[in-house]
Amino acid sequence: MxxxxxxxxxxxxxxxxxxxxxxxxxxxxxxxxxxxxxxxxxxxxxxxxxxxxxxxxxxxxxxxxxxxxxxxxxxxxxxxxxxxxxxxxxxxxxxxxxxxxxxxxxxxxxxxxxxxxxxxxxxxxxxxxxSSGWMGGVVPLVAAALAERLGGADRVETSIRYDLADRAGADSVEFMDRLGVDFEVLEGGRAKAVSPLSGARTLSIGDHRTKVARIDTPEQFTLPLTLGARTVTTRIGFSSTAATSALVGLGRIGFFRRARGERWRPVRRRLLYAPGGGGTATLRIEVEGPGGILRATVTDPHGQARLTAVGALLGLRRVLGADGAPARTGLAFPESHPLPGTLLPALEAAGVRVDVTGRDVTGRDIAGPVAETAAGAAA
Missing domain, CATH: 3.40.50.720 (NAD(P)-binding Rossmann-like Domain)
Incomplete structure (x- = not known):
């Protein structure tokens, strides 16, 4: 002790x-x-x-x-x-x-x-x-902001484009150690066990078509508790389609289940931990609620380390009551923020671009950066 x-x-x-x-x-x-x-x-x-x-x-x-x-x-x-x-x-x-x-x-x-x-x-x-949701809680923060515009969140789907050229700390690929462990999610309000790297699909994330597959992330646990979402899904893909396909293939043959434990840890880490000189962090978060469907594309040209730090900074402001609302004693998750309408502008103010498309609870079509859509809402 x-x-x-x-x-x-x-x-x-x-x-x-x-x-x-x-x-x-x-x-x-x-x-x-x-x-x-x-x-x-x-x-x-x-x-x-x-x-x-x-x-x-x-x-x-x-x-x-x-x-x-x-x-x-x-x-x-x-x-x-x-x-x-x-x-x-x-x-x-x-x-x-x-x-x-x-x-x-x-x-x-x-x-x-x-x-x-x-x-x-x-x-x-x-x-x-x-605030351990993907990228320092940025994913659940964006989900909370979109849910407020929709009058709630029934479904939250996140797709992550992981740039293999990006700078990465040693802890940034810790999720690799979980690729051999099934995890539980909520789909349609029912608990379901999911295998990592299953459910692969190809979709647009920002300007890129990216192959993505399921991974275990904390927001899949917290968003049903905090926002009442009945389906929460997170997938990840890499800037190299070949790298994603290889990883999915390894998952399909059970490599990560057999290569668990400390003996195989260096091998698992070498598969992804090759930090580069810099890249762009790009996420796509889609929320469906009573008022419609909104999709946010979040981009930080300075990479995932900086985007994670932005999430941490917003978390620090929250626990110190430095973001416009008093700090609350006790346990909270990022999406429990008392002022969700301030979250997307706060990300933009920190240099993170957030583009929102879809239709909100007012029935108004939305398309463009947060600063523009917020101005339209005010009008």
Whole structure:
């Protein structure tokens, strides 16, 4: 049992655990100038240049090392895997607002139970935002914004185009370790077990025709709970159709089921973890509700790391009540945002393009960037 201690200090720094990694450095640059920052990780010397650039501090916190960590912070953001819930437990015990963007579905479920029940003798004394939906919660945020325009969400379908030329942190392909495990989704209001990489189809994502197949993502668990969606589906495809086809083929012959465990972990990771110099992150989120169907195409020309950091930044604003609504104590998911109408403009303001097409609850046809469609709605 470790003795990690985080103490809440409303005037203290925002603690970014993993704050100088690929996503962490993007978030640190976005948050600098708004809040003082403390970057934590296994090798704080690697943060030296970033700390000089941003005027931030750095501390060592290796989540695999039992050495305890202590700090005072106004909020904490988890940007690296927290397999033993050390950061979450320390935040709960210290009443520190907490955001996490790194968990796959089963770990979101475990963290949600822990945050709901609290530690022995305690209850949640601060906001806890589990924002691990795809790209730091961007997918569920967009789904919530579209659902508001439609008067609800019956069906949410997400298609992801993963650019193999993009920069990627070591944790960004952790979903590879789940490709041999069936997962449960809701289809038509009924629970259904789904095999990863099944249900392949080819569709348009932005300007590209992309082959996509099923994967396990946390929003498939959370959106039925929060928005009441009866069907939630997420698929992923790669900028190389050949790479997608090869992965689907490996899934079909059961490679990922047989190649589970630590022995095969390096092989699994080599299949996808080949970070490039930069690419474009593109998502398509389609929501059907009582008022019609809306489809949003989300594009960040700076890539998935930056888009994930944008999601984390919006989560940080939420737990600090810095987005126009008071922070709420206790557990929440990104799509539980009290002001869903502000979410697409907030993404646009952060440099993320969001194009919406379809028909909303008023019966009005919509087509174009968020800024234009919002102006039309106001008119």
């Amino acid at each position: 470790n003795n990690d201690q985080l103490m809440h200090d409303p005037a203290g720094p925002v603690l970014l655990v993993g704050g100088y990694g690929t996503v962490g450095a993007e978030l640190a640059r976005m948050a600098a100038g708004t809040w003082p920052l403390l970057l934590a990780g296994r090798t704080p010397a690697r943060a030296a240049d970033l700390c000089r650039e941003l005027g931030a501090g750095a501390r060592r916190w290796d989540l695999s090392d039992p050495e305890p960590f202590q700090a005072a912070a106004r909020a904490v953001v988890g940007l690296v895997n927290d397999p033993d819930d050390r950061v979450l437990r320390a935040a709960l015990a210290g009443g520190v607002p907490y955001v996490d963007v790194t968990r796959w579905t089963s770990r979101v479920q475990r963290a949600a139970a822990l945050a709901s029940l609290g530690l022995p003798g305690t209850g949640p004394a601060a906001p806890v935002l589990l």
